[in-house]
Each structure stands twice: as structure tokens, then as C-alpha cells.
Amino acid sequence: MRESILHTDSITASDATHETVDQIATPSGTKRMILNMGPQHPSTHGVLRIVLELDGETILKAVPDIGFLHTGIEKECEVKTWQQVVTLTDRVDYLSNLSNNLVYALSVEKLIGDIEIPLKAQWMRVMLAEFQRLNSHLVWLGTHALDIGAMTVFFYCFREREDILRIFEMFSGQRMMTSYIRVGGLALEPPRGWQQVVGKFIGSFPSKVDEYENLLNSNPIWKVRTQGVGFVPLEDLLDLGVSGPMIRAAGMKWDVRKDEPYSSYDQFDFEIPVHKENDVFARYRVRLEEMRQSARIIRQALEGMPEGAWQASAPKIVLPEREKMKTQMEALIYHFKIVTEGFRVPAGEVYQAVESPRGEIGYYVVSNGTSKPYRLFMRTPSFGNLQALPALLEGRLLADSIASLGSMDFVLGDVDR
Numbered sequence: 080m081r082e083s084i085l086h087t088d089s090i091t092a093s094d095a096t097h098e099t100v101d102q103i104a105t106p107s108g109t110k111r112m113i114l115n116m117g118p119q120h121p122s123t124h125g126v127l128r129i130v131l132e133l134d135g136e137t138i139l140k141a142v143p144d145i146g147f148l149h150t151g152i153e154k155e156c157e158v159k160t161w162q163q164v165v166t167l168t169d170r171v172d173y174l175s176n177l178s179n180n181l182v183y184a185l186s187v188e189k190l191i192g193d194i195e196i197p198l199k200a201q202w203m204r205v206m207l208a209e210f211q212r213l214n215s216h217l218v219w220l221g222t223h224a225l226d227i228g229a230m231t232v233f234f235y236c237f238r239e240r241e242d243i244l245r246i247f248e249m250f251s252g253q254r255m256m257t258s259y260i261r262v263g264g265l266a267l268e269p270p271r272g273w274q275q276v277v278g279k280f281i282g283s284f285p286s287k288v289d290e291y292e293n294l295l296n297s298n299p300i301w302k303v304r305t306q307g308v309g310f311v312p313l314e315d316l317l318d319l320g321v322s323g324p325m326i327r328a329a330g331m332k333w334d335v336r337k338d339e340p341y342s343s344y345d346q347f348d349f350e351i352p353v354h355k356e357n358d359v360f361a362r363y364r365v366r367l368e369e370m371r372q373s374a375r376i377i378r379q380a381l382e383g384m385p386e387g388a389w390q391a392s393a394p395k396i397v398l399p400e401r402e403k404m405k406t407q408m409e410a411l412i413y414h415f416k417i418v419t420e421g422f423r424v425p426a427g428e429v430y431q432a433v434e435s436p437r438g439e440i441g442y443y444v445v446s447n448g449t450s451k452p453y454r455l456f457m458r459t460p461s462f463g464n465l466q467a468l469p470a471l472l473e474g475r476l477l478a479d480s481i482a483s484l485g486s487m488d489f490v491l492g493d494v495d496r
Contacts, residue, residue, distance in 0.1 A: 111139065114477075118147045122226045122481045125491030129468070129484075133477060141472040141480075143465060148495040156455040160421030161187055162262060164452065169256040171457060172493040174218055177211040178435040179457075180260035185341055186431040186444040187262045190424050194396065197388040200264040201343040206277075206380035207250070207259065208342075208433075209373040213284075214243045215436035215488075216366050216373075220291060223363070223485040227304050232294055239287050242280050249276060263397035264390030274381060281377050288370050295363070305360035309483035311470045313357065319470065320463035323438025324369065325487065328354050328361035335434040347376050359486040366488070396422045421450035437461050437488055461493035 117128040126147035132140040152171055156164045168179035181204055188194050221236030244254040249270050251257035259266045295301045313329040326333060334351045336344045352368035354361040390397050398417055399410035416422075426448040432441035438460030445454040464487050471483045 116480075118144075122484065124222060124485065124489070125494075127465075127489075127491055127494075129472075131472070131477070131480070136477050138472050138475055138477060138480060141469045143468050145465070145491070145494050148491045150492070150496060152496045153455055153457055156452050158451065160450050161424055161452065162417070162421060164455070165258050165261055166256070169258055170492065171459065171496050172435065172437070172440075172461070172490050173255060174215045174490055175211050175435050175437070175493075176256055176258075177207050177260055178433055178440060180258065181208055181342065182431055182433040182435075182440055182442050183444075184260050184262050185433070186429055186442045187424060189429045189431055190427055190444060190446050191262075191396070192425065194263060194391050194393050196264060196342075196391055198343065198385040199387045200389050200391070202380050202384055203265060203269060203389065204260055204342050205344060205347065206377050206384075207247075209376045209380075210243055210246060212373045212436045213370055213377075214240055214247075216370050217243070219366065219436075219485075219488045220363070223488075224295065224301075226481050226485045227301060229295065229298065229301060232291055235287070235290060235294070239284065246273075246276060246280065249273060261390075261397075263393055264388075268389050274384075277377065277381050281374055281381065284374050285371060288367060288374075292367060302360065304479075304482050305358065305363060305486075306356075307358055307360075308475070308479045309359045309362075309471055309486055310357050311467055315470055316467055319466040321438070321467050322460050322463060323435070324362055324365045325438070325464060325467070327352060328365045329357040330355040335432050335439055339432065341431075341433060347379050349376050359482050362486045362488075423448060423450050424452075432458075435460055437490065437493065438464060457496060459493045459496060461489035461491070465489050465494055 112133045114131040114133055115128070116131060117123045118126040120127075123129065128144035128147065130142040130144060131138055150170070152167050156167055159167065164183065165180060168183045169176040171179050184204075188196065217236040217240040221233040221240075224230075224232035224236075247257050247259075248254045250273065251259040251266060253259075257266075311329075313326065313331060316326050316329055317331075322333070330353060332351055332353045335341070336349075337351055349372045352365045352372065354364055394410070394413045396417070399407075399414055403410040404414050424446040426446050428443070428445040430441055430443045432439050434440075439458070440460050441458035443454075443456040443458065444452060447453040468484070468487070471487070472480050475483065
């Protein structure tokens with residue numbers, strides 16, 4: 080952890096904060112301090128730097144400094160074929176890679192237009208996206224509780240997360256960067272015995288959520304550190320582009336899965352948790368209830384999974400089965416063409432949004448008719464949510480900053496990309 084405390088009269092413009100210092104100039108004769116928190120601070124949940132101006136224990140101004148994890152993924156997509164881009168979407172939000180796989184696949188399929196995704200592939204996408212939501216929320220709850228001092232919850236959450244990662248590995252061969260959702264369907268046929276593994280997990284998971292809740296709701300320190308902390312008016316959150324659990328904890332019932340259904344979400348029965356307290360505790364309750372609803376969706380997908388194909392019948396777009404490549408010359412040719420040249424997508428532009436664990440993630444994709452995207456812009460929820468950081472911290476006590484910060488649940492790869 081790197082923390083440097085400077086008096087305002089000793090600050091120079093030689094470091095990266097010279098613009099920040101100009102913005103937070105203090106009246107003459109006052110003794111205010113600049114606290115430079117990060118980018119290696121363990122409670123920033125990534126390489127985020129926050130420049131805080133303090134008057135005693137009160138935060139007068141908070142300026143987030145981003146860009147430490149910039150990878151240029153959007154630009155890199157322009158030199159990859161449409162199918163190669165899938166591996167890049169994994170690395171935007173590394174705690175919710177399947178959500179990025181899904182929104183990208185839906186965008187390209189919308190551009191192609193005449194491709195029909197089998198119902199089994201759609202339901203499998205929904206099930207895995209909800210597993211990803213559970214995975215992300217478990218990481219958030221465990222680390223957020225650890226920030227506030229509740230160490231036991233961290234171990235409990237990562238116990239269940241490990242089971243989810245094993246399920247991802249069973250489906251794709253990878254624990255995190257799965258690249259499992261592809262244009263046209265799925266990367267691989269669902270493995271044998273997946274029903275038993277998923278059924279065993281989902282049968283016991285709701286009771287685990289009850290454990291988390293019992294541990295924290297009965298903890299007086301947890302309640303004091305979270306209730307009434309981190310309030311921002313709903314109107315301000317909307318003006319700043321905040322989405323996801325943060326606005327649902329402020330009383331707004333908006334979820335892309337319900338309001339703009341995709342991938343057969345309209346065929347599932349689930350509720351959208353909403354609270355009106357608009358504080359750290361309300362965001363915790365929303366995410367906890369979202370885990371229960373995700374488990375509900377997964378159970379429906381498990382019990383009602385349609386039979387049939389797991390990828391579209393589109394030989395010029397979807398890689399043929401390995402067995403066919405060994406016996407059919409046409410399949411071998413298609414495989415060679417797709418791998419070496421990629422497939423062409425009709426010229427046009429689309430915007431597609433899905434509900435990731437952090438909020439609305441949207442991909443604006445432009446095609447010029449070639450085998451590579453002309454432009455790909457990602458509207459990531461963490462970037463929008465992070466804009467609310469000054470409103471969340473300014474005027475509050477320094478001791479509340481970590482709890483407020485953690486309640487946002489941002490991922491810096493999602494911010495910088």
C-alpha cells in the first residue's frame with residue numbers, strides 16, 4: 080500500500096496530480112491535507128488511485144485517477160477476426176467474462192441477421208451467465224466484507240466460488256477466461272454429467288446465502304459501517320450513468336434482462352430485487368437477493384433445458400465438428416477458411432446491451448463488410464458507476480470511504496479496457 084500525505088502548501092505541479100491540485104485549491108490560512116490513496120491500496124479492488132482532500136476526517140473532494148490498467152482492447156479488436164475478438168472480451172471484466180462473451184455474440188449475430196441460435200444454446204447461455212453473476216457477487220461480498228473486517232464471510236464466499244469455477248472448467252476447460260459463448264452458439268458441446276454437477280451445487284447454494292446473511296445481519300459492526308453510509312440521490316446516479324445494483328438499491332426497478340429481454344430471458348420466472356434506502360447496506364441486500372434469483376434461474380434452466388443442437392447451422396460461420404472434418408472435405412474446407420480468414424459480416428452497425436453483475440454493459444459494433452470489426456465500442460458499467468465516486472465520498476468521513484467504495488463493485492479492467 081502506498082499512501083502519501085502532503086500539505087497543500089508543499090504540493091508542486093511536477094507529479095501527475097497537478098491538474099487535481101488546481102481543482103482543489105484551498106483558501107489561504109487553512110491546513111487541509113491531500114491523501115493519495117492507491118493505486119496499490121488493497122481496498123481499491125484494483126489499480127485505482129484516488130486523490131482525497133481532507134479537512135480533518137471529512138472528505139472535501141475525491142478525484143479518481145484511472146488508466147493504470149489500460150490495455151487498448153477496443154482498438155485491438157479492429158485487427159482481429161470476428162471470432163478472435165471473443166478472447167479479448169474475456170479480459171474486459173475478468174470477473175464477468177461470460178457476460179462480455181454474450182453481449183458480443185449477440186451483437187455480431189444481430190449484424191449477421193439470418194442466423195438462428197438454437198433454443199438449447201440460448202438457455203445454456205442464460206444458465207452460464209447467471210453462474211457468472213453468482214461468481215462475481217461472491218467475490219464482491221467476500222472482499223467487501225473483508226474490507227470492513229468480517230474475515231469469515233470471505234472464506235465462505237470463496238468456498239462456493241471454487242465450486243463455480245470447477246463448473247466453468249468442466250464446460251470450457253478454463254476456470255476464468257472461458258471464451259465459451261461464441262458467435263453462433265457455444266464453443267463446445269455441454270459435457271456429459273453436467274446436470275448432476277449443476278444440480279448438486281444449486282441444491283445447496285440457497286442455504287449458503289442464508290449463512291452469509293445470518294453472519295452479517297446479526298453483526299452490529301457490519302450494520303453500523305453500512306447503514307446510512309454512502310447515500311447519493313437517485314437523480315444524481317442517473318445523471319452520472321450509474322446502472323445495475325446501485326440504482327436498484329436506490330429504488331429504481333431497471334434490469335435489462337426484464338426490460339429488454341435477450342437470449343430467452345423472457346421465458347424465465349424471476350424477480351428484480353429493489354430497495355429504497357440507497358446506502359451501502361441496501362446495495363448489499365440487493366446483491367444478496369440477486370444471488371437467490373440467479374439460483375432460481377439456474378434451477379429453471381437445469382430442469383427445463385431444451386433438447387437439440389448447441390450451435391447454429393451456419394457452416395460459413397460456425398466451426399464444423401471435428402468428426403466431420405475427418406470424413407467430409409467440405410467441412411475441412413470451411414474449417415480452414417474460418418480459421419485462416421475468418422467470416423465476413425454484412426456492413427452495418429448495432430448496439431446490444433445485457434445485464435452484467437455490475438450493471439448495463441453495451442457493445443456498439445460497426446462492420447464494413449470485412450472479416451474484422453471496423454469499430455467496437457464497449458459501454459462498460461464499471462466506468463459509468465465510477466463516475467459517481469466523488470458524489471459518494473465528498474462530505475463523508477474518511478472512515479466511511481472504504482465501505483462506500485466497496486459498495487460500487489467496480490472492476491478496473493472494465494474501467495480502463
